Amino acid sequence: MTDPVPDYESIDWSEIEQRFRDGALRGKLMRLAATLTAIGMVLLAINLGGLFWLRTNVADLVEDRVPLVDATRRLETGLQRALAGLRGWVALHDPRFREENRVAWDQDIRPALRDIETLTAASAGSAKLRAEVADLTTKLDDLAESQWWVGDVAQTPGNEPAHVEYTLHVLPVKQSIDASVSEIAELAAEGDATPTDDASLAAMLLFQVRFVAADAALRDFIEHGEAASRFALNQHLAQAGHLLTVLTASPQAWTPPAAEHLAAIGREFPWYSKHARDALKLRAAPDWNVAQHLMENETVPLTRTLTAGLDKIVEQQAALMRADTDRVSFAGNTTVALSVLLIGLMAITAYALTNRRAEQITRPIHRLSQATSLLARGELNENLPVTTDDELGKLTVAFNHMRVSLQRSETALRRANDRMAAELQGAASYVQSVLPKPLSSADGGVLTDWTFIASAELGGDSFGYHWLDDEHLAIYLLDVCGHGVGPAMLSMSALNALRQRALPDADFRRPSEVLRALNKAFPMQKNQNKFFTIWYGVYNIVTHELTYGCGGHHAALLFAKDNGDAVELGMKSFMIGVVDDADFESASVTVRPGSRLYIFSDGLFEINNPDKQMLNLDGLQEKIRQAQQQPSERLDAILTSVRGWQGFDDFKDDYSLLEVSFS
């Protein structure tokens, strides 16, 4: 996009607010997240589809096929159990078998059928199976009814029609014949059956024997159905019939009562024969045992048909199970492969989209970062292009504005610094200008030399010496805390007060009084909380006595001529201006000829070498001692040595070193 702010000097921020929408970057990030989420969800949906497919196949297998096969098997088992129970009931007449049959239906067959109906009703796309199950249900109902009838008839007399025929039709006739025979026998016993013919009685007896044997054979045949019994029956009936014919052929051989009974036998016997043969036919018929016949011709075939149907269902389900298993296996493998593919696709898509969006988002940030580095180094002279309309675009605009502002401020600051540096330089020059000129040997045998290097920020060092009278020389060095013009001016004021002896009630030959007067004249409360340290000494050229005092300043060093040892001329005391009414002491030392006194500010020893080790007072003392070996230019040697210590020429604080040589 084109730079929306041609002039960064005068930005209309309300317009910027309108042109750069807050939340646009958030919107981009959210769109990225939403896009990734949407893609993820689509891929997840595809994966879920695969899982659902797998689940459907597994469900078909686990929820439909296996239970269906199980139920079908249970049904088959139930059918066999029911049939076995029924067979037991028919064959053995034991009620426990009938109960077994009932239990098979109630606990095995019908529950299994219900399960099958439920499973087939629930499974989709199995109309053929449902039709088969419906047919199965009908056949099962047929079978149940058939078994009911078999069970119902099995234990009734009607189960064997030959028995019924014998009981209802044969037996009454037999009983009638037996009764007539008994009557004749009773008559015979009374001698009233036949007048003369004992042979007739014998024939009658023989008839009775044959008749009883025939009836026994009939009952035996009805009971066991053996051909021998049938044969015997026919034989006995034929012989009995023949005997009866003989007997009835000569009725005159019998008494009238006996003849009447004989006639009754003659009428009944043909019916006996007829009904006996009817019973024979019934016994010889295939359905002589109704239950057995029903079972073999109806129940068992129905059971076989059902079993075959169930086997067919089992085979179909087994085939479907195999197909399902193959499908499940395929679905499982496909789902795994699909999952892996989708995961990979998701990762690639996420990486590509995120990378692209991250590139879009971080490019301006990176550019800003680089620009910030350039700006920090002061090397950025052009505005960044505004390429987005979001918060980053707005940030770029703000950055450009900041860059312009910073450049403007830097320019102003540089000018101010230059001005200040010039002022400091001027102040330093002033300080240097007010420093006293070195004393020559004509000045009472005292020589002075000094080195003053103002720091860049101008410290508050100053020093001086002047004759108080013909005998006394005042020597002093002070150091105002802080840097800049302020401390320099305080330093100058204090210096002037000492030069011009403008301290009231102070004998400038007495250091303690001078220090007290300075403390009173320059309290820190009146000088922007600034205070200073001072070393002040007075040398009597007659007595060679040096009286000195310290206002918080470190000791000066006095080197004797004959040895390199230095005497530290210092004492503990308050700094000037810090404590009202502070008391100051002074001390004296006799100076031997040839000695040199060194007074210096802390800018000479409170310096660090590159290893961050401070030089400190002892180190400086050693450097001054070494310089004592040189006949001249000792101060330069000290300066060189100190500079060597810190590794560079400039000093952070003022470098003030005053050498006083006593001859």
Add this chain to the structure above:
Amino acid sequence: MNRRRLWTCVLVAPVSLLIGGAPTSGQTQQERTEVTPTDVFAEVFATAHDVEQIRFYMGRPRNHQEPIGVTDVAPREVIYQAATLCEKTNRLGHELIREVGEKPAVPDKDIVPADVLGMVELAHGRVRRIAQGLPLVLTPAPAPPAGEKTPTDVYRAVVQLNRQINILLDRRFSPSDVYQQVSLAIAHAANVRGRWPGQRIPPEPDWELGKRPPDVYRRLLGCLDLIRRLAAAENVRILELSVSESSITGATPSDVYDIASLLVSELAYVDRVLNGSPPERKAWYPGRKVPSDVFQRVGILELQLVQIVGLAGSENRQGGS
């Protein structure tokens, strides 16, 4: 007409008895349609006359029961009572002359008066054979009461005749015979129940001690009422039966048999209308039974009918909705 029919019967019945087939098998379609309930009534009347002579011969008491209170009877309902008549004459024939005829079979078709007449003629022929075997010379029957007769009149007359013959039997119709009729009814009910999936013959109810024929009779009437509801749902007409409380309390096994026979006829008809084919079931001689046994068996039938009525009602409601 009646005289002509009478002669026809005299000639045809023995032949039919000998060949064992239905006596109407030789009739032409025209003859079949010409037979009226009045003709059938005349044949029943003549049979009753002959039975009365046998009763007199045997010295057995006369039946004094009130005629059964039925109305709107159809030939198909009469023919079952006529079949019962054949059964009873068969049994009487065996007891008196040892002769047993074939078991009568109700034809599986729309029953017309000619079919009923054939069944009655079969029974009449057996009565004559019994008389002949005794031996008893029968006097010709007088002319039947004048006037047109309805199937209801025939039904009542046949029932009364059945009651009379039952009195003549040494082995009278007993709970065992009722049991067989109820079993036939169960077979028909199972056939009807087979229209819907499910157990066609429910578990038998508990056996209850001390039941008497009136209890069975009452339960059978309840079943008949259920059949009437089923028939109404299927637009099938069945006869109206009005039985007094005294008739119920005084019911004998023979009366119970008659009502069971009626029940079978109605169920068979409903079965035929709904399914078209009769069940391939027979009732087997169950041996000695007491009324409690029969009561229990009627309980099975009752449960079947309750189920069937419920299922038919649901089906009709679904069809209506």
